[in-house]
Amino acid sequence: MPDHTHTAPTRAMRLGVAGPVGTGKSTLIATLCRELAAELSIAVVTNDIYTDEDARLLRAAGVLPVERIHAVETGACPHTAIRDDVTPNLLAIEDMEAKFTPLDLVIVESGGDNLTATFSPALADAQIFCLDVAGGGDVARKGGPGIERADLLVVNKTDLAPHVNVDAEAMVADAQRARDGLPVLALSQRDDASVQRLADWVRTTLTGYRAGSHIARDPGPMAPHSHGDGEPHTHDDGVTHAHA
Numbered sequence: 554m555p556d557h558t559h560t561a562p563t564r565a566m567r568l569g570v571a572g573p574v575g576t577g578k579s580t581l582i583a584t585l586c587r588e589l590a591a592e593l594s595i596a597v598v599t600n601d602i603y604t605d606e607d608a609r610l611l612r613a614a615g616v617l618p619v620e621r622i623h624a625v626e627t628g629a630c631p632h633t634a635i636r637d638d639v640t641p642n643l644l645a646i647e648d649m650e651a652k653f654t655p656l657d658l659v660i661v662e663s664g665g666d667n668l669t670a671t672f673s674p675a676l677a678d679a680q681i682f683c684l685d686v687a688g689g690g691d692v693a694r695k696g697g698p699g700i701e702r703a704d705l706l707v708v709n710k711t712d713l714a715p716h717v718n719v720d721a722e723a724m725v726a727d728a729q730r731a732r733d734g735l736p737v738l739a740l741s742q743r744d745d746a747s748v749q750r751l752a753d754w755v756r757t758t759l760t761g762y763r764a765g766s767h768i769a770r771d772p773g774p775m776a777p778h779s780h781g782d783g784e785p786h787t788h789d790d791g792v793t794h795a796h797a
């Protein structure tokens with residue numbers, strides 16, 4: 554049986570934020586920077602498909618020195634950059650780590666997708682999947698790896714719920730049913746208590762990461778990997794397989 558013991562890491566925690574287009578990922582990241590920058594050393598890497606629009610938005614928000622915000626232009630669908638070939642993102646993160654050492658937290662924004670893109674555990678130590686009420690009350694029932702298995706699911710822009718005829722509480726309850734005990738957070742920029750809950754989740758996750766008790770999980774299908782002995786074995790998520 555391969556040794557899956559984990560020791561406490563020494564580098565910054567890498568936090569991925571994914572979710573459909575326009576659900577509030579950049580705004581959520583700006584909010585986290587505003588809340589946490591006084592206590593943590595933070596850098597941000599954005600992934601835009603054709604532009605550096607997300608990095609511009611974050612720089613304009615004035616929540617971090619502009620040089621701590623780095624844009625990766627992926628030129629392809631989000632899966633490619635955050636899952637299939639994470640090299641450009643890893644290089645960007647390593648560049649930030651070298652410039653701003655020691656960093657506590659690197660936040661990586663995925664390009665907006667539909668419901669299918671999640672981060673490879675080779676890129677993100679923890680990941681947030683972001684939905685919003687304006688996408689429709691049924692979205693949480695549509696499932697997918699991010700909704701079901703991201704470390705945190707955010708149901709965002711709850712202040713808009715009455716304007717788009719969505720029952721935000723029912724949407725959160727649907728999300729909770731889909732997630733088998735994993736956390737769901739109802740968030741609005743206009744509700745400071747919800748913003749504090751988001752910041753607290755990041756603090757707690759970072760504490761677990763530093764202690765070696767938070768393990769990066771793959772919400773999607775298992776990424777290709779191998780173990781030397783080829784013996785069948787079971788992972789934490791219950792998947793059993795063997796390697797030739």
Ligand SMILES: Nc1nc2c(ncn2[C@@H]2O[C@H](COP(=O)(O)OP(=O)(O)OP(=O)(O)O)[C@@H](O)[C@H]2O)c(=O)[nH]1
Binds near residue numbers: 610
């Ligand atoms: N009412 C309301 N609007 C919000 C909230 N959070 C974000 N928005 C707005 O939603 C819009 C999209 O926000 P972004 O943060 O750019 O969304 P995104 O997911 O980064 O978008 P892409 O990167 O293009 O996929 C902006 O106009 C934000 O001001 C919120 O809590 N309430």
Ligand SMILES: [Mg+2]
Binds near residue numbers: 578579580607662
């Ligand atoms: Mg964005």
